[in-house]
Amino acid sequence: MNYPSRLIEEAVSEISRLPGIGKKTALRLALHLLKREEEQTRSLSEALINMRTKTSYCEKCHNIADDRLCNICSSPRRDHSIICVVVDTRDVLAIESTNQYKGLYHVLGGIISPLEGIGPSDLQIDSLLKRIEHPDDSEPVKEIILALSPTMEGDTTAFYLQKKLKSTGVKMSTIARGIPIGGDLEYADEITLGRSIVSRVAYD
Secondary structure, three states, X not given: OOOOOHHHHHHHHHHOOOOOOOHHHHHHXXXXXXXXXXXXXXXXXXXXXXXHHHOEEOOOOOXXXXXXOOOOOOOOOOEEEEEEEEOOHHHHHXXXXXXXXXXXXXXXXXXOEHHHOEOHHHOOOHHHHHHHHOOOOOOOOOEEEEOOOOOHHHHHXXXXXXXXXXXXXXXXXXXXXOXXXXXXXXXXXXXXXXHHHHOOOOOO
């Protein structure tokens, strides 16, 4: 594609580096920004720079935070005896959007993946053990919920955590896996359907 300006080409090149954005979409966004007031474009640039340079992480759960502790860990309204273990902040946001969980979180920062060279030492596992064995809160940890994706890497990570945390005596659970609400059995894959049968619950 022949661009009318080298500056436009550079902007398109950088925008297209973002996930899910191709050259055409990047060009459309670049031209849109060009038409906006200069102050609006500057505000966007400053917001992105501030996000990249000033974002910090919670000292306790490793979620994104503005202060030493995130607003979840510092909230007295949360149940500090339950910790939900997730891979990253996107999982926290997904669970929070349900308004069904009122405990705390622990962000691992990844999952065990030998093929990608990611081992247990690369994750926030030691700090999870510390939270259980030496809780900062007056309320001890009573349950750990493993909310990891049902993939080979996710199951490997869950198995490792289960072995690692077994000696603590804390109750461990995992999120249910099964047929989604409104889904048809005929379209479910064999693994999901099989786990739904194995993990069946009493019908009240």
